[in-house]
Amino acid sequence: MSIISATELARALIRCPSVTPQDAGALKVLETALAPAGFACHRLTFSEEGTADVDNLFARIGESGPHLCFAGHTDVVPPGDEDAWLHPPFEAVIEDGVLYGRGACDMKGEVAAFAVAALHWARDNAGHLPGSVSLLITGDEEGVSINGTRKVLGWMDEEGQIPDACIVGEPSCSGELGDTIKNGRRGSVNFFITASGVQGHTAYPEKALNPVHALARLVDRAASARLDEGNADFQPTTVAFSTFDVGNPAPNVIPREARATCNIRFNNEHTSASLERWISDLAAQVADETGAHFDIVKQVSGESFLTTSGPLVETMIEAIVRETGITPELSTGGGTSDARFIKDYCPVAEFGLVNETIHQVNERVLVDDIERIARIYRRMIDAFFARQGAAA
Ligand SMILES: [Zn+2]
Known part of the structure; x- marks a missing residue:
């Protein structure tokens, strides 16, 4: 044949x-x-x-x-x-x-x-x-x-x-x-982050709680962190935010919610679980500082x-x-x-x-x-x- x-x-x-x-x-x-x-x-x-x-x-x-x-x-x-x-x-x-x-x-x-x-x-x-x-x-x-x-x-x-x-x-x-x-x-994990605050007038920000500012702080901290230096087998872990959404059409309204999505490509020094703890800890710090509330949903593509x-x-x-x-x-x-x-x-x-x-x-x-x-x-x-x- x-x-x-x-x-x-x-x-x-x-x-x-x-x-x-x-x-x-x-x-x-x-x-x-x-x-x-x-x-x-x-x-x-x-x-x-x-x-x-x-x-x-x-x-x-x-x-x-x-x-x-x-x-x-x-x-x-x-x-x-x-x-x-x-x-x-x-x-x-x-x-x-x-x-x-x-x-x-x-x-x-x-x-x-x-x-x-x-x-x-x-x-x-x-x-x-x-x-x-x-x-x-x-x-x-x-x-x-x-x-x-x-x-x-x-x-x-x-x-x-x-x-x-x-x-x-x-x-x-x-x-x-x-x-x-x-x-x-490398592993890949997504975190879908929602920041909640209190809606209000932009002229009276002290009466509102702005989730855009809180989320921006969290995004900046996470994105500028260096999780590791890489190793002989892997390049360093990378953090990339793929979207930041408020969707608020009114320039004079502080919105109640803001969302962002974070994708982390990680090496063998982390797991999706350890990264979830890491980003939750960062969010807890920012929540402490700002009073905003964070919800984080994890989606694992692979370890x-x-x-x-x-x-x-x-x-x-x-x-x-x-x-x-x-x-x-x-x-x-x-x-x-x-x-x-x-x-x-x-x-x-x-x-x-x-x-x-x-x-x-x-x-x-x-x-x-x-x-x-x-x-x-x-x-x-x-x-x-x-x-x-x-x-x-
Ligand atoms: Zn293929």
Whole structure:
């Protein structure tokens, strides 16, 4: 049986306009490639009140351990202004060795590449698989991430399918393929802050209590605080206010309420709980000074995590060096990914294509890079089992 090339599989995926949370046939394309080769495919659809139903796929070949999982998503962000694209975003046009399309590097290119790597590994080891390789594919990464990876992991846990290690194919490289592995991520937490005072006439401020002034003081203190200096694995924690709303149309009225939203990207020296205590303490000080009252609502996107250098990361480095000659840097920069859910179950690290054009108009990838990353993933699988075999 001949195996489809990573590039052709990526093109088939890009031709499905799977703008989150639509699937648009993308998972079917993968299933059609994997099932005939012996992968047990489970389509998992999850729903929750107030969110769209989401299709996910768990596909595994082999029944015994050790078990290596590749994780990724087939949903994509909207294409934006389609007329601004050199080639239509869902046609997967190749021109001068470059593949254009929404999702080309975030992350249908990687999904295609690790699927093809797993197919080659399964064919080359047919009848004597040294363990299992699986794919955890969600259609809900670019959206709210409620009916995706988190729930698939819950299902895998119930079914006894938790892997020994997981590689997430998010586009991790910045300049050239092979330059970066992400072995951790900063956490992200939002605080929705409401300051309340007493409404009144601006000519008689002593008879009112101005929540705008109180909130401005809190915003300034929080934004100018230095929470840490960063460390060997992480950049410093950053505090960013994304909005400050009063919405008061009357220039001669002191309003009763003012609101602000604060996003904190934090390293492993903090947790969302410790930051909640920090901002609540600051608010209590300002409340003392001003008499205003503060309500703070917390929303956690993810805690920070770090997969320290160990078998998984070493295996990945070895495969990248062998294929590209480049020694990847370990990084924890950038935003959150579904690795934030996986880290609760097994060691996880991210390696994928160059992320220069992700979420942009004219998202694109070198065809050579798709084929090379498929070979890198194949080397990662081989190195993983060689190491596990040596350890046994
Ligand atoms: Zn992505």
